[in-house]
Amino acid sequence: MERALERWQNNLLSKLRHREDVELLDALHRECDQHAVVCSESRVVVPNAYEVELDAHVHEELIRHGHGDVGEVLTDDLARHGERNGYEWAGPLTVRVTPVARPPGDPYRVTSGPMPHVRADAFPGDG
Incomplete structure (x- = not known):
């Protein structure tokens, strides 16, 4: 009985964790999409x-369950999202994850912007 209850609890936690993961990825994609700047028909910068x-x-x-580098996983997912949508990044893509005390029911917050210390002429242009 005890093992069955433990399996049920682990399954429930796994489903909750997966739901939070999907919500976090959706929030990251939304943040990207909402700040997209259409420069031309063929160029959308995010x-x-x-x-x-x-x-x-x-x-x-997440770390305890083997998801050590959460930032890397999120960066990879966001890079795929950008590729699917034909986005051009404002510079090298990075997702930094900071563990903080969040209010109950509010497990994350996502913000974005261009990396302030990157100069536009530091990247190869069209010529």
């Missing part, structure tokens, strides 16, 4: 620096 404030307990759980 922010390249994203900050994710993640509830410290959620962050701890």
Whole structure:
């Protein structure tokens, strides 16, 4: 009985964790999409620096369950999202995850912007 209850609890936690993961990815995609700047028919520029404030307990759980570099996983997912939508990043793409104390029911916050210390002439242009 005890093992069955433990399996049920683990399955429930896994589903909740997955739901939060999907919600976080959706929030990251929305942040990107909402800040897209259409420069021409063939050029849409989006922010390249994203900050994710993640509830410290959620962050701890992710690390404990083998999701060590959360920022890298989110960066890879966001890069695929940008590629699917034909976005051009305002510079090198980065997603920084910071564990913080978040209010209950609010496990994360996503913000974005162009990386302030990157100069436009530091990247190769069209010529």
